[in-house]
Amino acid sequence: MVDKDLDSGNSICNPDKLPLGDLKLTLIDTDGIRRQVPALDLHWLTRDKPFNSYVCILSSYGRTKSGAALEEWHHIAASCLEDFEFLLHLRHHEFWSYMLYDEAAMTAVVTFLQRANPYYRKEVESSTIGEHDAALTNAMTLYAELLNRAVRIIMRLLTAQESATEWITPEHHSSLLYDNYLMSVPVLCDLVIAVGDADANNLNILEQIFETVIRIQPDYLKDLQEGLAFYENAFLSMQIQVDNEGCEGAGGGTLLDPDAETPYDDVVLFALDCAYTLRMLIQLCPELLEACEQLKLVQIIANFYDLTIPLLYRNIYLINAQASSLCWLNEARQQFLNVVRRITQAQLQTGHGKQLVELLQECLSAQTFVIDYQRQYPVEQDIAILVERCPNIKNYKVDFIIAGYQKTLGSCTSGVIAEKQIPCSLKSDDECGEAKALRVQAALPAAAATGNSNSARDIDLEVFAVLDVLPDLGMGFIRRLLPRYDNSEQAIAAILDDNLPPDLVHMTRQEAFIPADPQDKLQRETGVRHYNVHDGDKYDVLTQDNPQCIIKQGKGLPGAPWNAEQLLDDKRDIGQLKKRYEQYSLVEETPHETGAEYDDDYDDSYEALNYGQAPPVQSLLRAKLQQASAASSAYEAQDASEDDQDDDYEMAGGDDERKGSQNANTNTKRNDFCENPEITRARYQQRQMTKYGQRAQANVEGAPKGQGQTQQTTRNRSQKEAHKSSRANHNRKAGAAFKRSKGMMS
Structure with missing residues (x-):
């Protein structure tokens, strides 16, 4: 039983005006015993009814519930409203006791905030309400009351002093909020x-809440700064989900929700929520801008904007060109640009010129981001202001940034991103379809570029490239898969990783390709059907103005001879040979009088004949050849001995005349690279006549036939017959050695 004084008023309960942490209230039990109970205690939790868990009024992907589902939501929302009203009507110490010791009380508030309608979807909700739909009108009114009560509970948590007798010390208040995760x-x-x-009053309330939270506990600012690092992981997670199309539950996996238009709706909504949350946090808490610079959040957003968003557009557009997620993704793009704009404006106002220049320079690699940002917020305007405030900025860096952004924008031919987001549900069905088409074209540079590039691709060549790696696949399956990727390498990687688009996962991979019949196309164009294997191809003279073949008209082929006489009279080959041999006449021949070294105009067979009649000068090579010869006569040995004696005699001196002639010939021979064969032949004949006399002229012809032959003629003939294998033309090796010994080239 509670003391009467406890119910008479707060001023009597706390006459000393103690803070909540030091306050103790007096209770009287049923046996009349008084006891002191702290103001924050489990004793004050007297509610028997459990707190309800809120359910969102929106079904999956922004659709408002209707029918029985809406009636169920209305019942749950009414119970939650009663719970919030109960918490707000509690006395000061009871409210804080429920918040601290009853987890269900704070969980009910947190659950409502988690499942509340996003503020950027309110226009969609109101647009679906008809004038005579009272149930939905009442539902939206009830939701507004719920949101109002939830905000009031949050603000009561942040209020340290409600009256002169109901207050909390700042230290205790900070501890209660931070340590208990209220x-x-x-x-x-x-x-x-x-x-x-969306409303100015809402923005003022949020600003007051953030200012109060940071004032009560400065550690919340550190937590917010650390929370910004979550966005890097969030962007990476979305990129992985978009890349892993075949993974169940990922961006391109199986549709787990029948209300989803594409497998990427979850990813797009997550990106949209991240974009709006980040923009609001920076707007409500400007102290986070410094942390954004340190974390390089702008560069992270630019990379995500350039890599993941175009891929999302392309995948969604290929699956469903009229999907609502395209509009959501366009809104996310706009919000990301607003985030970057707030950061750059903050750097510009604080005079961080060097950081701003580096930031814009690092973002140049993300071309998609640069194009949209330059269209929305031209950098030359910010640079002009920056140069005035920071004159120390180097001009060449500024010029490089301006030229880079302008050049990137000038090379793009796609449409401009919508500056103002117009929800499709605000229009009629026809206008909605047109608006979606226009916004998809405006916000789909990557998908449009991909479509243009696919038209210029050689699909047949890429099909064979895939078949070289995966020959078990069918050409029909490959042709369905290749348009989903930029090249054959990406298609092969998707097949090997089992990461195929959802509509191709269960497709037969051995599907054959049946090309279109050219006769059908020809029949549609001309109305005439032919039955030739070449109908409609590049050789068809009926459909091609310039067929890739020779059209034969009349007898023979174009340019061919008409008859045998014309064929035999064709002298074109001879003319070509003549031109060929005329090229050899271009070598210049120098006359003997102008200093030619060698002019060989005699017959070598004459020298060979003389060599066969008499042995050459003794040399080392000839000696070896003679030793290896199987047949040698005494006559040859005697000739060789006499020849050696003559050589010795000549080397010893001889008479003065011969010595003078020999010295002259030696000097001439030494001066000439190759001695004149005429001189060599004359000297050889002179030596033969001097040594042998008449024997040098060996007569083998003799008298005419029938008149008898002399004994010397018969002997000469026998000698010639016996030794012809080692002399004359029968021993070319010895002849070549002789010519080399005389200084002549063989």
Whole structure:
């Protein structure tokens, strides 16, 4: 039993005006015993009814519930409203006791904020309400009351003093909020998305909440700064989900929700939520801008904008060109650009010129981001302001950035991103379809570029490239797969990783390709059907103006001879040979009088004949050849001995005349690279006549036949017959050695 004084008023309960942490209330039990109970205690939890868990009024992907589902939501929402009203009507110490010791009380508030309607979808919700749909009108009114009560509970948590007798010390208040997780960064993010800045009053309330939270506990600012690092992991997660199309539950996996238009709707909504949350956090807490610079959040957004968003557009567009997720993704793009704009404006106002120049320079590699950002916020305007405020900025860096952004924008031919997002549900069905088409064209540079590039691709060549690696696949399956990727390498990687688009996962991979019949196309164009194997191809003279073949008209082929006489009279080959041999006449011949070294105009057979009649000068090579010869006569040995004696005699001196002639010949021979064969032949004949006399002229002809032959003629003939294998033309090796010994080239 509670003391009467406890129910008479708060001033009597706390006459000393103690803070909540030091306050103790007096209770009287049923046996009349008084006892002191702290103001924060489990004793004050007297509620028997459990707190309800809120359910979102929106079904999957932004559709409002209707029918029985809406009635069920209305019942749950009414119970939650009663719970919130109960918490707000509690006395100061009871409210804080429920918040601290009853987890279900705070869970009900957090669950509502997590499942609340995003503020950027409110226009969609209101547009679906008809004038005579009272149930949906009441539902939206009830939701507005729920949101109002939830915000009031958050603000009561942040209020340290409600009256002169109901207050908490700042240290205790900070400890209660921070240590018990009554207020956290996730709660603040959910609150931002639930309230939003669509209305000026809502924005003022959020600003007051953030200012109060950071004032009560400065550690919340550190938590918010650390929470910004989550976005890098969030962007990486979305990129992985988009790349892993075949993974169940990922961006391109099986449709787990029948209401989803594409497998990428979850990823797009997550990106949209991240974009709005990040923009609101920076707007409500400017102290986070410094952390954004340190984390290089702008560069992370630019890379995500350039790599993941175009791929999302292309995949969604190929599956469903009228999907609502294309509009959502376009909104996310706009919000990401607004985030970057706020960061750059903050750097410009604070005079961080060097950081701004480096930021813009690093973003140049993300061409898609650069194009949209330059269209929305031309950098030359910011640079002009920056140069005035920071004159120390180097001009060449500024000129490089301006030229880079302008050149990138000038090379793009796609449409401009929508500056103002117009929800499709605000229009009629026909206008909605047109608006979607226009916005998809405006916000789909990557998909459009991919479509243009696919038209210029050689699909047949890429099909064979895939078959070289995976020969078990069918050409029909490969032709269905290749348009989904930029090249054959990406298609092969997707097949090997089992990461195929959802509509091709269960397709037969051995599907054959049946090409279109050219006769059918020809019949549609001309109305005439032929039955020739070459109908409609590049050799068909009936459909091609310039067929790739020779058209034969009349007898023979074009340019061919008409008859045998014309064929035999063709002298073109002879003319070609004549031109060929005329090229050899281009070698210049120098006359003997002008200093030619060698002029060989005699017959070598004459020298060979003389060599066969008499032995050459003794040399080392000839000696070896003679030793190896199997047949040698005494006459030859005697000739060789006499020849050696003559050589010795000549080397010893001889008479003066011969010595003078020999010295002259030696000097001439030494001066000439190759001695004149005429001189050599004359000297050889002179020596033969001197040594042998008449024997040098061996007569083998003799008298005419029938008149008898002399004994010397018969002997000469026998000698010649016996030794002809080692002399004359029968021993070319010895002849070549002789010519070399005389200084002549063989």
